[in-house]
Amino acid sequence: MDGKTFTQLDWDDLRHFLALATAGTFLGAAKRLGVEHATISRRVLALEMRLGRKLIDRRGRRFVLTSDGEKVAELAATIALQAAAIEQLGRTGTTDLRGHVRISAPPALSSMLLARPLVDLRRRHPGIQVTLVGEKRFASLNRREADIAVRLSRPEEGDYVIMKVGEIGFHLYAAEDYLSSIPPEEWTFIGYDESMNAAAQQIRLLEIAAGRPVALRSSVLEFQAAAARAGGGVVMLPDFATEQSPGLRRVEEEAALTRDVWLVVHSQIKDVPAIRSVVDALKSAFRR
Numbered sequence: 001m002d003g004k005t006f007t008q009l010d011w012d013d014l015r016h017f018l019a020l021a022t023a024g025t026f027l028g029a030a031k032r033l034g035v036e037h038a039t040i041s042r043r044v045l046a047l048e049m050r051l052g053r054k055l056i057d058r059r060g061r062r063f064v065l066t067s068d069g070e071k072v073a074e075l076a077a078t079i080a081l082q083a084a085a086i087e088q089l090g091r092t093g094t095t096d097l098r099g100h101v102r103i104s105a106p107p108a109l110s111s112m113l114l115a116r117p118l119v120d121l122r123r124r125h126p127g128i129q130v131t132l133v134g135e136k137r138f139a140s141l142n143r144r145e146a147d148i149a150v151r152l153s154r155p156e157e158g159d160y161v162i163m164k165v166g167e168i169g170f171h172l173y174a175a176e177d178y179l180s181s182i183p184p185e186e187w188t189f190i191g192y193d194e195s196m197n198a199a200a201q202q203i204r205l206l207e208i209a210a211g212r213p214v215a216l217r218s219s220v221l222e223f224q225a226a227a228a229r230a231g232g233g234v235v236m237l238p239d240f241a242t243e244q245s246p247g248l249r250r251v252e253e254e255a256a257l258t259r260d261v262w263l264v265v266h267s268q269i270k271d272v273p274a275i276r277s278v279v280d281a282l283k284s285a286f287r288r
Helices: 011-023 026-033 037-051 067-091 107-124 176-181 200-209 221-229 239-244 273-285
Strands: 056-059 062-065 099-105 128-134 148-151 160-175 189-191 214-217 234-238 248-250 257-266
Touching: 011 026, 011 037, 011 067, 026 037, 037 067, 062 067, 099 107, 099 273, 107 128, 107 148, 107 221, 107 239, 107 273, 128 273, 148 273, 160 176, 160 200, 160 221, 160 239, 160 273, 189 200, 189 221, 200 214, 200 234, 200 257, 221 234, 221 239, 221 248, 234 239, 257 273
Parallel strands: 099 128, 099 148, 189 214, 189 234
Antiparallel strands: 056 062, 148 257, 160 234, 160 248, 160 257
């Protein structure tokens, strides 16, 4: 890869490789870019040939990034951030905001708190397009998996602008009939599956259960609430979720759990007008 033989990189090749590294599958990358599966494979192969380096190790339908692939993905993500900032800066003004903004946020919070402020934003600025991905994992802002992340844990490191925008209270809830007919020592509980064992609300639920069975588990908060309404046990819910779940009574004697809500934006795009507008809209969701 010396200066005499190296050919100029094609940004589209890098863009397709970054989509693959971010999505984790050829199909996911193809969906993200709106192209065919074969296009991703062809572009990645072209990039490998230009660099003279193997970037992915294909294992049937799966792949892993090589060490060179990891380095290229990291560098390509930085380029993508800068390109996005330049592109949006060139297309936007204070009165005519345009651009696509991708948000990562916990699923239940997304559907119950963020829909209204984002719809209101679109009415004010129809040139802004928003993609909201509901996911429990932490999306990588460095790899452009998202432009803005809403998180219940503060990131420990990274070139980010981090803002605390609110707090969410959690309490125990159950159906009225369940609480009146089942003594506390015989309660069963409804919680998350094993993928959420490290979540503060799940840890608190297990502490309160104190050996009593967690008989129903689900990664879907709406199912947990529905199971509690049906008399399936006692559940720990964020207080905002119960506004859409009538028929549940708060168990007042148990201490609440409070979690901070954080907005995270990569510092390189924090001043892009469309990004600032979406951040302001998300902040408004937690001022109500």
